[in-house]
Amino acid sequence: MAEQRNWAFSMPRHAEAERIIVQICGGSAPPGPRFAALGHADWLALEAIAMRTRTANLLRRYLADNRIEAPDDIRAGLDDLYRRQSIYGLEQRMVLGRVSHLLGERGIPNVALKGAALAFTVYPQPAMRPLRDIDILVPADRAEEAHRWLRDNRFALAAWAQDYGTEYNHQLPELVCENDQVTVEIHHRIFSRDWHGDTELSALLLRTATMARLGKTATCFAHPLANLLHLTVHATLHNCFENGPLTIADVHALWRHPELDREELVAAADRMALGRSLDLLLAISRRAGPIEVPAWLEPRIAAASPFVDRALDAMFQLPAEVEQRALVRRLQFREAEAGPLAALRRMIRPTPQKLAELAGTQARDRRRWIGYPAWLWQRGQNYLRGIASGSVRSAARRDAQMLRWLRQDGAGLAAGRVDPAAHSRSQHEGLTPPAQAAKPKG
Numbered sequence: 046m047a048e049q050r051n052w053a054f055s056m057p058r059h060a061e062a063e064r065i066i067v068q069i070c071g072g073s074a075p076p077g078p079r080f081a082a083l084g085h086a087d088w089l090a091l092e093a094i095a096m097r098t099r100t101a102n103l104l105r106r107y108l109a110d111n112r113i114e115a116p117d118d119i120r121a122g123l124d125d126l127y128r129r130q131s132i133y134g135l136e137q138r139m140v141l142g143r144v145s146h147l148l149g150e151r152g153i154p155n156v157a158l159k160g161a162a163l164a165f166t167v168y169p170q171p172a173m174r175p176l177r178d179i180d181i182l183v184p185a186d187r188a189e190e191a192h193r194w195l196r197d198n199r200f201a202l203a204a205w206a207q208d209y210g211t212e213y214n215h216q217l218p219e220l221v222c223e224n225d226q227v228t229v230e231i232h233h234r235i236f237s238r239d240w241h242g243d244t245e246l247s248a249l250l251l252r253t254a255t256m257a258r259l260g261k262t263a264t265c266f267a268h269p270l271a272n273l274l275h276l277t278v279h280a281t282l283h284n285c286f287e288n289g290p291l292t293i294a295d296v297h298a299l300w301r302h303p304e305l306d307r308e309e310l311v312a313a314a315d316r317m318a319l320g321r322s323l324d325l326l327l328a329i330s331r332r333a334g335p336i337e338v339p340a341w342l343e344p345r346i347a348a349a350s351p352f353v354d355r356a357l358d359a360m361f362q363l364p365a366e367v368e369q370r371a372l373v374r375r376l377q378f379r380e381a382e383a384g385p386l387a388a389l390r391r392m393i394r395p396t397p398q399k400l401a402e403l404a405g406t407q408a409r410d411r412r413r414w415i416g417y418p419a420w421l422w423q424r425g426q427n428y429l430r431g432i433a434s435g436s437v438r439s440a441a442r443r444d445a446q447m448l449r450w451l452r453q454d455g456a457g458l459a460a461g462r463v464d465p466a467a468h469s470r471s472q473h474e475g476l477t478p479p480a481q482a483a484k485p486k487g
Contacts, residue, residue: 054364056093063290063361065091066100069107070293071333080113088119095123097364098289099175102127106173127172133227134164134171140227141165141179142262147198148183153191155183155265156254158232159275162266166257167298174291178219178228182250185211188233192217195231199223207398209408214398215243235275237283239452242317246274249313255304269302270310274319281322281451285374285444286359287367296330300337307339321454324349329356352450355443366437369427373441374448395424 061079068075083091095101105123108115115123141161148155157165157179164174183191188211199222202208206218215236220229235243235250250272254265267275273296280292299305314323328349330336338346362370395417397408403416430437 053093053096056090056097058361058363059087059090059094061087062091062094063357066095066098066104066290067293067333067357069103070100070290070297071330071336072294072297073334074111077111077113080115085116088116092119092122094361096126098361099291100289100294102130102172102175103291103294130175131170131172134175136225137161137176137179137227138165138171138259140222140225140229142259142264143222144179144181144195144229145259145264146262147195148181148191149263151191151194153183153187153194154251154254155181155191156250157264157266158182158250159267159272159279162272163295163298165259165264166255166266167269167302174295178230180216180230180232182232182235182247184251185233185247188217188231192220192231195220195229200229203228205402207401207408209398209401213396213408235278237278240278240282240318242278242319245317246271246278250275269299269305270313273299273305273310274313274317274323277314277319277322277326278317280326282319282448285371285448286356287362287371288360290333290357290360292326292360293330293333296326297334297336300327300330307342311342315454318452318454320345321349321451325352325356325451328353332357352447355447358440359444362440366434369430369434370437370441370444372424372427373438374444377442377445395421 061083065075065079091104092101095104101123105127107113108120108123141157145155145157156162159180160174160176161179164171164176168174181191196202200220201223203219203221206220208218211217211233215234216230216232220231221227222229233247235246237243250267253268253271255268256263257266258264266272276292276295276299280286280288286292300307311320311323314320324342324345327336327338327342328346331338331346332353397413399416401408401410401413401416403419406412406415
């Protein structure tokens with residue numbers, strides 16, 4: 046398993062493989078001759094990039110559904126990964142049911158977020174949406190109680206996790222189910238640095254959670270609207286698209302969900318300063334494959350379209366360059382926002398968890414500062430490697446520009462928004478819809 050992962054993560058980028066994966070995630074059919082033209086080295090690149098972006102099972106299903114012949118070793122590798130991830134998905138399903146049951150016994154409201162909600166309620170098979178871990182949101186004032194209760198019921202602190210409370214992060218330390226080694230994260234808010242919509246989105250996720258059964262257990266999952274908002278902030282403001290092209294498949298699946306009110310979604314995104322982020326995700330998803338967009342939303346997607354190529358590039362960045370690119374991007378972004386001195390101060394301020402990891406102590410222990418010299422050395426080395434690479438430096442600059450554009454979308458600043466009702470009236474009256482501050486009505 047480790048050897049396979051290392052092989053996939055060290056594979057160089059491959060433009061044609063990336064284009065194929067984007068189209069498969071978007072539900073569009075890459076032309077047949079495109080696969081026929083692939084040599085064995087191209088197939089290896091396609092397999093590796095699909096594996097490291099968690100889209101290998103989507104690729105496997107596409108090849109099978111369209112009867113496309115792949116080399117024997119490629120097909121065997123995809124089949125093996127699908128088998129292992131299917132088994133692990135069953136284990137995650139059982140653990141999620143157990144967590145829901147335990148928290149329900151305690152009377153703690155909870156909702157399964159993002160990938161878990163998608164894998165078990167939206168995708169046709171859980172393996173089509175592989176999960177790294179299970180994310181559960183609970184009310185902030187009951188998060189530590191929920192964490193302790195799970196630890197009292199055969200969940201253990203993960204070997205790599207630090208011990209800290211709600212004061213340090215958006216989630217509590219990772220837990221591992223003692224029976225299945227499935228990782229569970231208890232979240233107490235939806236976090237993205239310098240974004241202030243977390244309170245509203247967290248409340249929305251808990252308030253609108255929908256019930257579904259996992260075997261004999263009733264489990265609460267994120268409603269499609271709230272989940273798409275969460276995916277939006279997570280992919281754009283939090284990760285600047287480095288979490289990969291699987292987001293495209295997620296957006297397509299949620300956008301066509303029968304329970305999604307699109308006008309209400311756009312109104313909520315605008316209210317939470319996520320309007321431009323949602324617009325860009327929809328522009329990316331439409332580039333990848335057919336997606337129905339109402340006419341009143343077209344001007345917004347057109348305004349986001351110039352950033353599509355930058356976002357796609359970020360989705361496929363090399364794993365070895367992710368940390369360097371993020372570090373240089375954040376420094377450039379903060380320099381533009383607050384000046385070089387403020388950016389430098391943020392750059393040399395570590396999280397308590399990271400210090401504790403290096404010092405071999407806990408995040409609440411003051412001795413964690415013993416790890417500061419080692420952390421600063423690592424930070425400096427990553428930054429120097431990042432600025433020494435022209436491609437990383439250039440990509441980070443483009444990322445920072447895109448992030449600035451996204452973050453200019455403040456709550457109450459709806460310039461360029463188009464009211465769908467006004468658009469409808471203008472069509473009947475033969476007028477051009479005005480660019481005004483009115484938001485779509487739910």
